[in-house]
Amino acid sequence: MDLVWLIPALPLGGAVLLLLTGTRLRRVAGGLASLLVGLSFAVGVLVFQDLLALPEGARSAAIHVFDWIEVGAFRAPVELRVDPLSMVMVLMVTGVSFLIHVYSMDYMHGDPRYPRYFAYLNLFVAAMLTLVLANNFVVMFVGWEGVGLCSYLLISFWHERKAAADAGKKAFIVTRIGDTAMLIGIFLIFATFGSVEFDQVFGAASGVAPATATAIALLLFGGAVGKSAQVPLHTWLPDAMEGPTPVSALIHAATMVTAGVYLVARAHVIFEVSDVALGVVAIVGIVTAVYAGLAALGQDDLKRILAYSTISQLGYMFLAAGVGAYAVAIFHLVAHAFFKALLFLAAGSVMHATGGEVDVTRLGGLRKRMPVTAAFFAIGGLALAGIPLLAGFFSKDQVLAATYEAGRTGLWITGLLAAALTAVYIARAWSLTFLGEPRRDLHPHEAPPLMTAPMGALAGLTIAGGLLGLQVQTGRVQSFLAPVFGGAEHATAAGGLSELALSVIASLVALAGLAAGWYVYGSGRVDVSRLRGRYEGTKRALESGLYLDDIYGRALVLPGKAVASFAASAVDQRVIDGAFNGLGRAFASLAAVGRRLQTGLVRTYALAFLLGATALLLLVVVRS
Amino acid sequence: MRTPIAYFLILSGLLFAIGTVGVLVRRNALVIFMSIELQLNAVNLSLIAFSRQLGGVDGQVLAFFSIVVAAAEVVVGLAIIVAIFRKRASANVDDVSLLKW
Amino acid sequence: MDLLVFWIVAPISVGAGILMLLQRNAVHSALFLILSQFTLAVMFALLGAHFLAAAQVIVYAGAIMVLFLFVIMFLGVDRREALIEPLRGQRGLAIGLGALLVAVVFVAIRLGVGLATAPGPAPRGDNVEAVGRTLFTKYFFPFEVTSILLIVAAIAAMVLARRRARGVPDTEVFEEPEPEREVVP
Numbered sequence: 001m002d003l004v005w006l007i008p009a010l011p012l013g014g015a016v017l018l019l020l021t022g023t024r025l026r027r028v029a030g031g032l033a034s035l036l037v038g039l040s041f042a043v044g045v046l047v048f049q050d051l052l053a054l055p056e057g058a059r060s061a062a063i064h065v066f067d068w069i070e071v072g073a074f075r076a077p078v079e080l081r082v083d084p085l086s087m088v089m090v091l092m093v094t095g096v097s098f099l100i101h102v103y104s105m106d107y108m109h110g111d112p113r114y115p116r117y118f119a120y121l122n123l124f125v126a127a128m129l130t131l132v133l134a135n136n137f138v139v140m141f142v143g144w145e146g147v148g149l150c151s152y153l154l155i156s157f158w159h160e161r162k163a164a165a166d167a168g169k170k171a172f173i174v175t176r177i178g179d180t181a182m183l184i185g186i187f188l189i190f191a192t193f194g195s196v197e198f199d200q201v202f203g204a205a206s207g208v209a210p211a212t213a214t215a216i217a218l219l220l221f222g223g224a225v226g227k228s229a230q231v232p233l234h235t236w237l238p239d240a241m242e243g244p245t246p247v248s249a250l251i252h253a254a255t256m257v258t259a260g261v262y263l264v265a266r267a268h269v270i271f272e273v274s275d276v277a278l279g280v281v282a283i284v285g286i287v288t289a290v291y292a293g294l295a296a297l298g299q300d301d302l303k304r305i306l307a308y309s310t311i312s313q314l315g316y317m318f319l320a321a322g323v324g325a326y327a328v329a330i331f332h333l334v335a336h337a338f339f340k341a342l343l344f345l346a347a348g349s350v351m352h353a354t355g356g357e358v359d360v361t362r363l364g365g366l367r368k369r370m371p372v373t374a375a376f377f378a379i380g381g382l383a384l385a386g387i388p389l390l391a392g393f394f395s396k397d398q399v400l401a402a403t404y405e406a407g408r409t410g411l412w413i414t415g416l417l418a419a420a421l422t423a424v425y426i427a428r429a430w431s432l433t434f435l436g437e438p439r440r441d442l443h444p445h446e447a448p449p450l451m452t453a454p455m456g457a458l459a460g461l462t463i464a465g466g467l468l469g470l471q472v473q474t475g476r477v478q479s480f481l482a483p484v485f486g487g488a489e490h491a492t493a494a495g496g497l498s499e500l501a502l503s504v505i506a507s508l509v510a511l512a513g514l515a516a517g518w519y520v521y522g523s524g525r526v527d528v529s530r531l532r533g534r535y536e537g538t539k540r541a542l543e544s545g546l547y548l549d550d551i552y553g554r555a556l557v558l559p560g561k562a563v564a565s566f567a568a569s570a571v572d573q574r575v576i577d578g579a580f581n582g583l584g585r586a587f588a589s590l591a592a593v594g595r596r597l598q599t600g601l602v603r604t605y606a607l608a609f610l611l612g613a614t615a616l617l618l619l620v621v622v623r624s
Numbered sequence: 625m626r627t628p629i630a631y632f633l634i635l636s637g638l639l640f641a642i643g644t645v646g647v648l649v650r651r652n653a654l655v656i657f658m659s660i661e662l663q664l665n666a667v668n669l670s671l672i673a674f675s676r677q678l679g680g681v682d683g684q685v686l687a688f689f690s691i692v693v694a695a696a697e698v699v700v701g702l703a704i705i706v707a708i709f710r711k712r713a714s715a716n717v718d719d720v721s722l723l724k725w
Numbered sequence: 726m727d728l729l730v731f732w733i734v735a736p737i738s739v740g741a742g743i744l745m746l747l748q749r750n751a752v753h754s755a756l757f758l759i760l761s762q763f764t765l766a767v768m769f770a771l772l773g774a775h776f777l778a779a780a781q782v783i784v785y786a787g788a789i790m791v792l793f794l795f796v797i798m799f800l801g802v803d804r805r806e807a808l809i810e811p812l813r814g815q816r817g818l819a820i821g822l823g824a825l826l827v828a829v830v831f832v833a834i835r836l837g838v839g840l841a842t843a844p845g846p847a848p849r850g851d852n853v854e855a856v857g858r859t860l861f862t863k864y865f866f867p868f869e870v871t872s873i874l875l876i877v878a879a880i881a882a883m884v885l886a887r888r889r890a891r892g893v894p895d896t897e898v899f900e901e902p903e904p905e906r907e908v909v910p
Contacts, residue, residue, distance in 0.1 A: 598723070598724045599721065599724055600720075600721030600722060600723050600724025601717070601718055601721050601724075601812070602656075602717045602718075602720065602721075603647075603648055603651070603717060603718070603812065603815060604812065604815075606647050606648055607648055607815065607818060607819065607822070610644055610647075610648070610822055611822065614822060614825055614826055614829065617826075617829050617833075618829055620833075621829055621832055621833045621836070624836065624837075626727055626728070626843045626844055627727050627728045627731045627771070627844070628840065628841050628842055628843055628844070629838055629842055629843070629844050630834050630835075630838055630839065630840045630841070630842065631731060631735070632768065632772065633830070633834045633838065634830065634831060634834060635735050635738065635739070635768070636830075637826070637827055637830030637831065637834070638739055638742075638827060638830075639738065639739065639742055639761070640826065640830075641823040641824070641826040641827045641830075642739070642742040642743060642745075642746065642823070643742070644819070644822060644823055644826060645746065645819045645820060645822070645823040646745070646746045648815060648818070648819035648822070649746065649810070649815065649816055649819050650746065652751055654751050654754075654755075654793065654796065654797055654800070655745075655746075655748075655751055655754050657793075658745065658754055658755060658758050658793065659745075659746070661758065661785075661789070662742055662745065662758060662761065665761070665762060665765055665785070668765070668777075668781075669765055669768055669769070672768075672769055672772050672774045672777060673772060673844075675772075675774070676772045676773055676774070676844050676845055677838070677842075677844060677845050678845065679845055679846075679848065680848075680859075681774075681848070681852070681855045681856050681859050682859065682863075684774045684776070684777050684852075684856055685856060685859050685860050685863075685864050687774070687777055688776075688777060688780065688856070688860070689864075689867060689868075689871055691777075691780060691781070691784055691785060692784075692871045692874075692875065693871065693874065694785075694789065695784060695785075695788065695789055695875070695878075696874050696875050696877075696878035697878070698789050698792060698793070699792070699878045699879065699881075699882045700878050700881050700882055700885070702792060702793070702796045702882070703881065703882035703883075703885035703886040704885055705796065705800075706796060706799070706800070706885075706886045707885050707886055709800050710888075718811060718812075
């Protein structure tokens with residue numbers, strides 16, 4: 001277990017090495033990066049085994065790496081926490097990252113900045129691992145910022161494209177808003193508890209006034225909203241699809257965006273002390289889930305469909321957390337990581353084969369030429385929709401069950417609505433892409449092995465996850481995570497529908513949605529173009545995310561730019577530069593006056609010294 | 625009756641002042657130089673007066689040295705004026721004004 | 726007796742000085758300066774500095790001023806200085822300064838020596854002998870140094886005033902620099 005520091009250190013070393021010598025390593029870069037992440041995963045497994053060796057009640061260890069900040073009473077050592085929650089995250093992050101690294105080796109083949117891509121990717125993994133392994137808020141924040149940075153770097157990887165550069169900036173700035181709230185939250189934590197270390201903060205949380213706890217919780221949640229792209233800070237994620245598809249798979253589906261959920265789960269103690277914070281979390285989650293589901297329905301860009309889908313699923317996770325079912329939220333997080341990454345990688349495969357085409361209205365009939373990809377996409381899609389026996393079913397089902405059992409029936413019904421939307425849009429996506437006749441004259445080929453193998457692995461995990469889901473049913477997942485969440489799982493409300501009934505309802509909703517989606521878009525029985533024509537306005541509204549992006553643009557971005565340009569011209573140029581230049585000019589004029597003394601004429605100089613001499617003489621005479 | 629020392633000193637001061645005005649007012653380099661010589665003479669008078677006042681001949685020796693050095697200075701100064709005159713064909717000091725802003 | 730001599734000679738001295746200033750012809754200025762120096766020699770004699778009175782006449786009036794005259798004539802006797810003063814305020818300031826100087830000297834003397842103090846007793850013995858004795862014993866070193874100074878001055882004058890061979894400029898040609906344009910930041 002003492003080797004746990006290797007887990008983030010290995011990819012960090014890889015990043016540094018690749019940044020410094022990448023151009024020389026060229027083709028080995030991808031393999032090297034993947035290898036390091038793989039090793040990190042291996043170490044993770046070893047540490048996990050060590051963890052399991054500990055008795056159930058005592059599964060929590062703090063590994064001190066080195067002392068970092070020590071100022072007065074403020075201590076922020078680099079300490080890593082090994083407990084069920086962090087290890088689950090570690091294994092998921094390293095595992096999925098490894099698969100995506102391998103995938104990228106073929107996807108990014110031939111890119112002129114190939115080594116740098118892997119350097120950033122490794123750096124990202126290192127930062128994410130720091131985030132989940134941290135044992136205090138400061139180190140966690142370091143990881144938090146690190147993933148934000150890498151997200152920016154990777155989204156705008158092809159920065160020659162203006163759209164990509166803009167998307168990177170947007171991501172960074174929007175998440176920055178959340179990050180600021182989180183930072184203030186951390187300040188407040190230190191002010192309230194006198195420490196930022198998890199053990200001390202969570203241990204003393206129950207003694208804190210609810211109002212303070214609410215403030216802290218909401219501020220931390222602000223960070224989560226930004227990072228996990230919940231309403232209202234979600235606008236960056238659809239645009240982030242400008243980045244390479246593996247990046248979207250890793251960062252914007254499986255790992256970085258889940259950091260918010262992890263944060264809420266980790267700090268749940270604080271959230272529980274406050275009476276309103278959890279409610280806010282749940283409401284934000286469900287609103288986002290429905291909103292994003294609607295928006296996904298209106299997208300034509302395959303990746304954007306998946307992006308909004310991610311936002312929606314994250315909403316689900318927050319919903320779960322908001323009703324107190326943290327273990328369920330984490331389980332859905334992991335399951336979602338598997339199938340969403342799979343979906344993205346499959347989309348990447350489609351793009352790779354069609355030369356970058358992402359518009360579903362222009363794709364079609366790819367099933368015949370790319371059967372493997374079609375199958376994988378289908379598996380992912382079914383899991384997303386929540387079909388029984390696949391991972392997504394159990395996790396989503398549990399989310400809904402937990403909501404119902406917590407007595408929040410309204411949320412439960414809305415959750416079902418969101419599930420229906422999910423099924424519809426994913427069915428639409430799959431149908432339009434893979435069914436029917438090819439709409440374009442493409443010559444797609446199946447993906448190369450380095451791309452299909454990871455997809456296969458993820459598909460396997462998606463299915464295996466379903467089996468694990470049975471464990472959720474029996475509560476073993478919850479009890480595994482109990483050392484972290486112990487006692488926080490809310491008791492099930494007696495009465496109402498039984499668990500089986502809930503599962504059946506959920507499955508029926510999913511199936512209905514899938515059927516509807518397939519019927520409209522895939523069966524050929526509905527004239528899609530006429531449908532589009534009739535609901536043109538609605539579609540446009542949905543596509544633009546209910547114009548939220550435009551509203552932000554007009555209400556915030558334009559004034560912001562105006563202020564910035566004002567500051568640049570009036571303040572910076574006139575006031576500040578003016579002051580400096582004016583100072584310079586003042587000296588110059590002073591000097592100009594002064595240099596008139598240098599007439600060059602002997603007689604004026606003679607006058608000058610005689611005047612001086614007389615003055616001295618006077619001085620002497622007066623003094624004596 | 626002996627003349628009070630003060631009279632010599634005042635005469636010296638007066639001659640010195642005249643020399644000063646001459647330096648400032650005239651533009652001919654040679655006349656300026658002559659005014660400086662007048663100043664030196666005035667100072668010599670002053671030195672000798674004090675020498676008499678205080679007894680001993682030290683003041684006179686100093687005045688002697690002053691004359692010697694004035695001679696050397698005149699020699700060099702006139703050589704310079706001649707050299708400049710050769711270049712510029714003018715002994716007007718106002719023309720030698722290159723070292724200005 | 727002394728007083729009478731003084732009061733006759735002193736005005737001549739001052740007058741010669743002032744007239745020296747006012748001449749437009751440089752030769753006339755030199756002649757008035759010579760007159761002034763003669764009068765000063767008389768003053769020296771009054772004060773008992775006989776040796777220096779002689780030196781004044783021989784060296785100053787006799788050698789230095791003659792040198793001056795040589796140069797004046799060499800550089801063109803017929804140049805007459807213009808009467809208008811190009812520099813504004815120069816004359817006013819100069820006269821003011823001169824008056825101020827006189828006033829300061831007067832006050833200083835009044836405060837220091839006192840206006841009515843009689844000179845000390847005339848030193849006994851031959852003045853020339855006394856000067857010689859002091860010069861070659863107490864001030865011997867400065868004496869030798871001054872002689873070196875004279876040699877150096879003579880050489881310097883020769884170097885400065887000589888004509889170079891044809892084609893070699895004796896001083897570097899110095900171009901008037903162009904007036905600077907105002908640098909706008």
